[in-house]
Ligand SMILES: Nc1ncnc2c1ncn2[C@@H]1O[C@H](COP(=O)(O)OP(=O)(O)OP(=O)(O)O)[C@@H](O)[C@H]1O
């Protein structure tokens with residue numbers, strides 16, 4: 503099958519202006535369409551910063567990150583909105599609305615689409631079953647454990663069947679059994695055609711993935 507680059511990172515080097523340590527010295531890699539890409543590297547090497555560049559939360563240096571051959575540093579806020587609609591993102595720090603229920607958090611991305619109540623309910627039920635948190639439907643997120651929040655965040659990333667999933671340490675607070683459940687969900691999504699960009703330094707997750715599925719691994723040093 504022909505490889506079609508979805509994301510290209512080219513010679514990315516960048517520091518935070520208020521932090522003297524530079525991040526990524528000439529980082530380069532390509533994520534192809536339908537690939538299961540895993541990025542790993544020590545804590546503090548800039549993985550979450552890279553996600554923030556990729557989703558338009560932080561401005562990347564010019565001509566370093568390309569989505570479908572387009573330099574994302576040139577994206578307008580409308581372009582970024584279109585991009586976000588197309589993405590499912592699991593944030594390392596969840597980024598959930600703490601006062602709202604699991605239902606309201608998980609269905610949040612669907613408000614970008616004009617869907618009827620019954621379709622929303624159907625998708626909600628399906629995704630909560632998948633991540634095994636159906637019993638938490640009406641619970642306010644602020645009452646959940648860290649691992650439960652992580653699953654809510656995954657459910658929210660999956661509910662609109664995104665073409666591309668970015669998951670930043672999605673198993674950081676999960677036990678081994680739940681880690682494998684998350685791995686299986688991501689593998690199933692990838693088999694169904696979703697491109698996966700996973701960030702992790704969870705060695706159990708990495709070993710499980712390598713055993714079960716074809717992944718492309720890139721290490722940031
Ligand atoms: N907004 C910011 N301003 C200044 N420095 C920052 C900012 N965000 C992150 N940093 C610094 O940039 C470096 C990389 O942080 P980042 O969160 O991207 O690392 P990471 O690889 O995701 O780490 P971890 O594996 O622990 O999640 C760290 O030294 C961090 O302190």
Ligand SMILES: [Mg+2]
Pocket residue numbers: 549550551594670
């Ligand atoms: Mg991080």
